[in-house]
């Protein structure tokens with residue numbers, strides 16, 4: 001999603017208000033310890049930092065640290081990681097904030113007390129990768145608490161009009177009560193996209209009840225649903241959120257009569273990459289604001305395209321909601337190596353979609 005003055009949201013909408021009314025906020029416990037945690041606060045070697053950035057710039061492949069953990073001890077692991085440009089998890093939120101400020105050049109982490117260690121480490125890991133790949137990342141990470149965003153969208157992006165800073169929002173409430181998010185995705189809201197239309201609970205396990213929905217992505221999604229538990233990580237939740245979105249999107253495409261539409265594959269960082277799509281798009285597209293605003297000609301043209309040709313629906317139903325969401329959704333697919341047909345790509349170029 002793209003956060004504007006009037007907040008727009010799509011993913012599993014209507015959930016938050018209902019859940020908030022029920023006061024059903026649940027704080028899930030922290031995830032298990034990561035194997036390759038290294039104390040990054042001990043790393044003060046400027047030369048290594050320089051090496052790191054040079055190697056990052058040249059885009060060399062990441063080298064794993066697990067082997068070194070067993071054989072060479074903590075300091076060597078860190079040196080190796082710095083040389084290879086690999087991301088290392090911090091051991092505390094404070095340390096993660098310091099790392100982000102120093103190495104990723106994040107100006108501020110706002111309300112970082114709302115983030116748990118797993119969440120902020122995962123965010124830093126994605127930011128680290130984004131910086132290596134594209135050179136541009138948000139300048140401010142803002143954690144939102146319950147009630148600040150009236151949709152369950154887990155993340156959002158906006159260029160702050162006052163400070164002109166690139167801001168990534170993280171809706172911590174969505175992750176804190178993720179069991180409610182899953183539960184709500186099964187509720188049918190009149191469009192035939194509720195998961196209960198094709199997934200059922202049988203003997204305490206989720207199973208595909210409509211076999212015409214069967215695909216590799218759907219199998220994977222149902223497996224992820226079944227393995228979700230109160231200790232599931234931030235990555236697990238992000239991945240499941242995208243899975244829910246893609247499963248619903250497949251149901252929507254089917255209801256629209258799109259032929260041979262299968263659920264798209266999903267990954268934990270899809271939502272983050274989608275937000276980065278907005279960020280990169282915003283920085284190169286002069287008509288970005290106009291394309292996002294409700295009643296502009298540009299927006300009307302897009303709606304017309306959507307209604308007459310249904311091109312955006314081939315990407316996702318969310319892609320059909322605005323030119324900006326269309327671009328961010330295609331961008332996410334392109335980053336994953338997905339191929340789109342000529343009509344999708346020409347629409348992407350029409351709205352100045354960033355080159356991948």
Ligand SMILES: [Zn+2]
Pocket residue numbers: 001002274275278324325328
């Ligand atoms: Zn978006």
